[in-house]
Amino acid sequence: MWDNWDMLLGRDRQRVAVDAVLDRARAGRGGVLVLRGEPGSGKTSLLRAARQAAADFTADSRRVLLCVDDAHRLDLDALLDLVREVDDEPVAVLVATEGGALGLPCVELEPLDHGTSVRVLRDLRPGLSADLADDLAHTACGNPLALVELSCSLTSEQLGGAVPAPRCLPEGSSLRRRLRDRLDVLSAPARHALALVVVDGDVDVETLVRLPGLGVAAVEEASALMDPRPLVRETLRAELPLSARYAAHAALAELLPPGPRRTWHEAVLLPGARDAQADDLAEAAALARRRGDFAAAARDHGRAASLTTAYDHRARRLVASAADHWKRGVPHRARALLREAAPLSDASELRALADVVRGGLDLGNGQPDTAARRLMRAAGDLLGTNRGLAILALGFAGEAAAIAGSHHIHGRIADFAAGLRTHGEPATTRLVLDHLVGTAASYAGRHDEALPALRSVVELADLDPTPHGKVWGGHAAYILGDADKAHELAGRGVAAARESGLTTLVPWALTCRALSAMMVDQHSVALTAAFEGVHAATAAGQHNAVVDHLVVLALLSALRGDADTAVHRIGAAAEQIEHRGLGRCGTIGAWAFVCVDLTRDRPADALRRIPPIASGGVHAGIKAMAAPHLVEAAVACGRTSTAEGALRRYDRWARSSQSPARMALAHRCHALVSDGAEADDHFTEAIRLHEVGGATMELAKTELFHGTRLRRNRKPKQARELLRDAVRHFEHHEADYWADRARAELRGAGDTTSSPQAGLVAELTPQQSQIARLVAEGATNREAAARLFLSQRTVEHHLRNIFTKLGIRSRIELTKVFT
Numbered sequence: 001m002w003d004n005w006d007m008l009l010g011r012d013r014q015r016v017a018v019d020a021v022l023d024r025a026r027a028g029r030g031g032v033l034v035l036r037g038e039p040g041s042g043k044t045s046l047l048r049a050a051r052q053a054a055a056d057f058t059a060d061s062r063r064v065l066l067c068v069d070d071a072h073r074l075d076l077d078a079l080l081d082l083v084r085e086v087d088d089e090p091v092a093v094l095v096a097t098e099g100g101a102l103g104l105p106c107v108e109l110e111p112l113d114h115g116t117s118v119r120v121l122r123d124l125r126p127g128l129s130a131d132l133a134d135d136l137a138h139t140a141c142g143n144p145l146a147l148v149e150l151s152c153s154l155t156s157e158q159l160g161g162a163v164p165a166p167r168c169l170p171e172g173s174s175l176r177r178r179l180r181d182r183l184d185v186l187s188a189p190a191r192h193a194l195a196l197v198v199v200d201g202d203v204d205v206e207t208l209v210r211l212p213g214l215g216v217a218a219v220e221e222a223s224a225l226m227d228p229r230p231l232v233r234e235t236l237r238a239e240l241p242l243s244a245r246y247a248a249h250a251a252l253a254e255l256l257p258p259g260p261r262r263t264w265h266e267a268v269l270l271p272g273a274r275d276a277q278a279d280d281l282a283e284a285a286a287l288a289r290r291r292g293d294f295a296a297a298a299r300d301h302g303r304a305a306s307l308t309t310a311y312d313h314r315a316r317r318l319v320a321s322a323a324d325h326w327k328r329g330v331p332h333r334a335r336a337l338l339r340e341a342a343p344l345s346d347a348s349e350l351r352a353l354a355d356v357v358r359g360g361l362d363l364g365n366g367q368p369d370t371a372a373r374r375l376m377r378a379a380g381d382l383l384g385t386n387r388g389l390a391i392l393a394l395g396f397a398g399e400a401a402a403i404a405g406s407h408h409i410h411g412r413i414a415d416f417a418a419g420l421r422t423h424g425e426p427a428t429t430r431l432v433l434d435h436l437v438g439t440a441a442s443y444a445g446r447h448d449e450a451l452p453a454l455r456s457v458v459e460l461a462d463l464d465p466t467p468h469g470k471v472w473g474g475h476a477a478y479i480l481g482d483a484d485k486a487h488e489l490a491g492r493g494v495a496a497a498r499e500s501g502l503t504t505l506v507p508w509a510l511t512c513r514a515l516s517a518m519m520v521d522q523h524s525v526a527l528t529a530a531f532e533g534v535h536a537a538t539a540a541g542q543h544n545a546v547v548d549h550l551v552v553l554a555l556l557s558a559l560r561g562d563a564d565t566a567v568h569r570i571g572a573a574a575e576q577i578e579h580r581g582l583g584r585c586g587t588i589g590a591w592a593f594v595c596v597d598l599t600r601d602r603p604a605d606a607l608r609r610i611p612p613i614a615s616g617g618v619h620a621g622i623k624a625m626a627a628p629h630l631v632e633a634a635v636a637c638g639r640t641s642t643a644e645g646a647l648r649r650y651d652r653w654a655r656s657s658q659s660p661a662r663m664a665l666a667h668r669c670h671a672l673v674s675d676g677a678e679a680d681d682h683f684t685e686a687i688r689l690h691e692v693g694g695a696t697m698e699l700a701k702t703e704l705f706h707g708t709r710l711r712r713n714r715k716p717k718q719a720r721e722l723l724r725d726a727v728r729h730f731e732h733h734e735a736d737y738w739a740d741r742a743r744a745e746l747r748g749a750g751d752t753t754s755s756p757q758a759g760l761v762a763e764l765t766p767q768q769s770q771i772a773r774l775v776a777e778g779a780t781n782r783e784a785a786a787r788l789f790l791s792q793r794t795v796e797h798h799l800r801n802i803f804t805k806l807g808i809r810s811r812i813e814l815t816k817v818f819t
Contacts, residue, residue, distance in 0.1 A: 008045055009123075009144075010116035013783065017107045018050050021092045025063055026056075030086030032093040034071075034101050037109030040145025040175050043096035044069055046109075050094055064091045072099035080104075111142025114538070120144065124151045125159075131335055132158070134365070134541070135165040138332040141229045149173040164336050168234035179232065180239050182225055189218035191240075195248035197226050198237045202261065203252070211251060260284035260296075264303045278307035282317055289324060292501035298324035302337065315344035316353075323357050329503035329540030331361050352381035356393050363400045364504065364542040367581050372400035372409050376416065383420075388429060391420065395432035395468065398439070399508075403544065405583015405619045407443050414440030428469070431460040435472045442479050443620040445649070447656030454480050461489055467497035467505050471512045478516055479621065481659020483693065486516040494529075507537035507545035514552045518559075519661070521695040523733055524766055526556055534789070544580060547573045551588040553789055558595035559697065561737025566592050568791035583617035591626040598629060599737055603636035624653050631669040643673050661698070664689035668702045671709075679709065700729035704742050707749070716749040723749060734765045764802060771798050775811060776818035 008015065014035065021031040035043045047067045057063040068079065076095075080102065083093050095104070112120070117137035121128055124147070128136075132154075140146035146169065153170035157163035169176035186194065193214050197203050208219045225236065237245070246269065253265040260281055267277035285300035301321035308314040318341035325334040338354055355378035362371035375397035382390035394417055401410035417436040425433065438453030454476040461473020470493030477486035490513040497505040510533035517526035530549045537545035554569035570589045577586045590609045597606035607630065610623055627650035634643035647669045654662035664686045671682035683706040690699035707722035723746040730739035764772060767788075774784040781799065785792045808814060 008042060008049060009120050010112040011042055011046065011109065013780075014046060014107045014109060015049070016780075018046060018094065019053065021094065022050065022054055022065070025054075025065070025090045025092040028088075028090045030083075030089045030091045030093075032083040032086065032095070032104050034104045034106040035094060035096045035109060036098070036101060036106050037096075038098060038143065039178055040143045041109040041111075042144045043109060045144075047094055047096055050092075054092070060090070062090050064089075066091065066093045068093070068095045071095045071097040071102075076102065112144060112147075113142065114138075114541075117142055117147055120147050121151055124148060125154070128159075129161065130366075132161070132165055135332045135336060138541075139165065139167060139231050141231055143175070143231075145175055146231060149175060161339060164339060168231065168238045176235050176239070179225070179235055183236065183239055186225075187218065187221060189214050190221035191244065192247065192251075193218050193222040194225055194236065195240055195244045196252060197222075198233055198240060199245055199248045200252055200261065200265070201228070201233065207255065211255060260300045260303075264300075267303075267307055273309050274307040275309050278304045278313075278317075281307070282320075285320065285324070292499070294324045294328035294501050294503075297321075298328060298330070298333070311344040312347060312350070315341040315347075316350055318344070319350060319354050319357065322354070326357050326360050327502050327504055329506075329542070331365060331504075331541040335361060348381060349385055352378045355381075356389065359393065359396065359400070360504070363396060363403070364540070364544055366544075368400040368404040368544065369406050369409060369581055372397045372404065372406065372413065375400060376409075376413055379416075391417075391429045391432050392468070394420075395436065395472070398436045402439070402619065403548075403584050404581055405587060405617045407440075407620055408616075410436075410443065411440050427460050428464060428466070431457055431464055431469050431472065434460070435476060438476060439479065439621075445620075445652070447653060450479070451656065458482070458485060458489075465496065467493050467500060467502055467509055470496050471505075471509050474512050474516055478512075478519065479657075481654075481657030481662050483516065483520040483659070483661055483695075487513070487520050487522070490516040503536075504540050504542065507533050507540060507542045507549070510536060511545065511548045511552065514549065518552070518556060521697050521733075523556055523560070523697065527553070527767075530556070531789075543576065544582060544585075547576045547580070547582055547585050550789065551577075551585045551592065555588055555592040555595070558592040558599075560733060560735040561595075561599045561741075562735075562794060563596045563599050563737070564791045565789075565794045566596050568785075568794075569789050572789065581617065584619040584622060586617060587619040587622040587626075591622060591629065594626060594629045594633065598633060598636070603633040606630070606633035607637065607639070607642065624650065627653075628665040628669050631672060635672045640673060643669070647673065660689045660693035661695045664693060664695070664702070665698065668698075668705065672705065680706075683709070696729045697733050697735065700726040700733075700735075700738065700742070703729075704738065704745065707742075708745050711745060711749045719749040720746060720751050724751070734767060764805060768798050768802050768805075771795055772802050772814060773818055775799065776815045 017033055021033045024031040035046055037043050047069055051065065051067065054065040057065055068074070079095070083104065086093065095102070114137050117140060118133045121133045121136055128151070136147065136150050140150055149169055150166055153166055155163065158165055183191070183194070193208050196208060196211070205219060208214055209216055227233065249265045249268045253262060253269060256262040256265065263277055263280050263284070267274045270277070281300045281304035285297045285304060288294070288296035288300060298321050301317050301324060305314050305317035305321060308317055318337045322334040322337035322341070325331070325337065334357060338357060341354065355374050359371045359375035359378060362368065362374060375393045379390040379394040379397060382393065394413060398410055398413045401407070401413055414436045417433045421430070421433050434453040434456045438450045438457060441447070441450035441453070457476035458473050458480065461469050461476070464470065464473070470489050474486045474489035474493055477489060490509065493509040494506065494513050497509045510529045514526045514529035514533060517523070517529060530552045533549035534546055537543070537549060550569050550573040554566045554573070557569060558566035570592055573585065573589065576582065577589060587610065594606040594609045597603065597609065610626060610630070611618055627646050630646045631643045631650070634640070634646065647666070650669065651666050654666045667682045667686035667689065671679045671686065674682060683702065686702045687699065687706070690696075690702060703722040703726040707719040707726060710719035710722070723742050726742040727739055727746065730742055770788060771784055774787060775781075779787065781792050781795045784790070785795045802814070803809060806814070806817060808817065
């Protein structure tokens, strides 16, 4: 029914472990490995693959592969006695079980991640739409066999999008049969306890044990099937008789206190139209939304829709539930509800409301230029009935255009926004409109025109409690060069997104925080924000934001001179950048590659990395920030005119904001294209401005460049003073490449005290500490690299340094240090 490969995608770590046991047997030594996982996780497929891999065992009759499947059903005492005897025999024993590890070496078959699940589905059903693949991947919860069985059950209507994707396992499913068998053997009280949980996912154990006729024993018996995953719950719902479900609704209608949950259970039991109860639930949903409880709002809007008779009202409530699901970071449910609502009404306002949600979904996990156009259209349609929402949609349309690097679309949106501004505009909408107008002017190089609007945004953001207001305020401060304000507002934006329950905005706010932290030279804060952003975006289905954070991580590595890690991280994002049209991410990635090329002494390659803005898909703001590195590359190539052209554009931007950090970089660039006393004056002014702005990483680079120039101009004493300071700053930022380069220059200037080991301390750096802890907990170098988005080579490099600092020589000793 399925190809073996489909069941092994995402199982590289487990296959490596199996191969290691087989290799031991080939070498004449025994080994045993337990493969532990839930039904359908691929244990049997791994055993099958192991038998194929051990085909060469037949060449030596002493070699033995023993595979034990479903070991949890067997008495394994004899087997356990056997495995204790195989250490010195060419015998490999593989045990697949749903139970415990039996005290033996074990690998877990965890659920597949979302990306791997989608790959499995596309291998099984080529041409499967992205939305349907995404829905099925969420439904299957990472279970390989569930992916296979769900994909095989799809009807033509589901494939075409006319009917929602399945939410439970199909009738003939082997996984469903196993659930049915377990359900059938439950006692009547335990089955009733399970039914209560199935019809209301918010039922807790305390509620269950209070019900007459249940008690602790029945709840404990049923608990093994009380799996919170939607696939299991929906499948059990389909298996339970209607009478059992109605009995559960009746019990909860009596037990629960007055409120929307009780209203729902009472309504299920009523005959005929239930629109009055639907209205009560819709009112409860609106209250939940106002207090930021979007999970309750989504639930009650959805339940209200199911009880609503009029198609138009039902569609409106489905769209409202979809919006709540999107806000709480559950995009696959939002998409499914929008598809359900679409055929029920053709009202223009309802279409516009649905387009706002669809635009948000596209912004997070689709084509951002499509999102920009959809949101701009929705804004136009909503202006007459809901101006606040219309302008907010316009703001996110601008955000989508910026993410796409489409300044043409962004300019159209900004022109629309400029025409909407009125005298006495409310602060909440003025912030959005001013942000669009100001950023568009800045992207177009009209910096003097941008300043008033952007300053207005920063002032308004201080008073605006919304997360988007804080983030756009931080972005405006970022463009203005006010690093501290940008960092402050970005941090408040992250906090506001979390406090307001707007989970879907958290990854976006973390992008702003990471970039602003980088701007103020807080690289460790930027790394933390970007790593957190990757995980938050993955959990919320915001895959465009995942790419955002990956390229920020790449840039941070590139700025520190860690070329291998930067290239690895860009590689992880490259396919999605091209596939999704993420121009801003592409420009950040290109900037990171410019830095990589400079560290690898390939300045000519660096100059070709970022094409002209006119070519499209290039973010003007990011290109402006990369200009100092382009100047550096042009100077290294001897292309003075190219360097001066890039510097003229950067100068205009830096002088418009008078940011000390940007003016320092401008002076450094002037020094690089100048000679003699003029260059020294520019370097001196750059160093002064770096110290004012507090950007010690860039200060160190300026000191290095100045020290290098002084050494070559035969001023070694002055050079040594600058270079020693540069080494100290580079070490603080864990910029090993730059520290080594500064030490080399320092030795060339006649310093005899520096060495490659200078500056090593007993304590580990933050990144070394992360790697050390992962390895001490048993992670391989490959696993540690994957967790931290590093290359395996970088992990190996850090691990050598860790061993040296701690004075140890093995992983066993490292484990002792951390336990």
